[in-house]
Amino acid sequence: MIKAPNIILVGPMGAGKTTIGRLISQSMGKEFYDLDKVIEDNAGADIPWIFEREGEEGFRRRETQALASIAESDAGDCVLATGGGIVMREENRDILRENALVVYLYASVAQQLYRTSKSTHRPLLQTGDPKAILKKLFEVRDPLYREVATLVIETDARHPRSVANKVLDAIRRHLKMEITVS
Ligand SMILES: Nc1ncnc2c1ncn2[C@@H]1O[C@H](COP(=O)(O)OP(=O)(O)OP(=O)(O)O)[C@@H](O)[C@H]1O
Ligand SMILES: O=C(O)C1=C[C@@H](O)[C@@H](O)[C@H](O)C1
Numbered sequence: 001m002i003k004a005p006n007i008i009l010v011g012p013m014g015a016g017k018t019t020i021g022r023l024i025s026q027s028m029g030k031e032f033y034d035l036d037k038v039i040e041d042n043a044g045a046d047i048p049w050i051f052e053r054e055g056e057e058g059f060r061r062r063e064t065q066a067l068a069s070i071a072e073s074d075a076g077d078c079v080l081a082t083g084g085g086i087v088m089r090e091e092n093r094d095i096l097r098e099n100a101l102v103v104y105l106y107a108s109v110a111q112q113l114y115r116t117s118k119s120t121h122r123p124l125l126q127t128g129d130p131k132a133i134l135k136k137l138f139e140v141r142d143p144l145y146r147e148v149a150t151l152v153i154e155t156d157a158r159h160p161r162s163v164a165n166k167v168l169d170a171i172r173r174h175l176k177m178e179i180t181v182s
């Protein structure tokens, strides 16, 4: 049997990367990592604290280090949920493309807004009108998510379990296709 590669989920805040990542890791029998959590564990502090003390630039440095160490070392054995801004650095996009099967979880701005509205742990949404911020981020980032992704999965109007099943089906189909063409 051909071993599946590392699976990395990208997409905006509230797309469901953490939720869906955990579900598909269980189904695939792979280790699950959430990059935001890895960054927090490495720093011994939470994301709002890192943004406050080190600025977004400090957070992005930590994010690149954490991504590189997981993507390049955990050969084929993990599902990694990233943070919404992972595609902002070209260096990160190269790591993503070279080391994993990347899945873009697409969510409309309306869904992003709804799903992020119940929590206050995302510093970028604390500085103004969340809808306008999410819209602006989406305009910049949607093409970058598409640039690194092998698979794009729509998540609006779907229960997390149903999104997870859709992702698993798409991965299976994709890997079979890779086997027949190579
Ligand atoms: N398909 C879905 N339908 C409805 N709610 C969802 C769906 N996916 C995730 N959620 C809910 O949306 C919220 C945000 O999900 P989650 O934290 O998984 O997003 P994320 O993509 O990891 O965001 P971030 O980039 O900020 O880490 C959670 O409360 C989760 O339960
Ligand atoms: O969209 C972003 O830039 C971010 C998303 C979160 O997952 C965290 O990684 C952090 O709050 C930044």
Ligand SMILES: [Mg+2]
Residues within 6 Å of the ligand: 017, 018, 019, 034, 036, 081, 082, 083
């Ligand atoms: Mg998350």
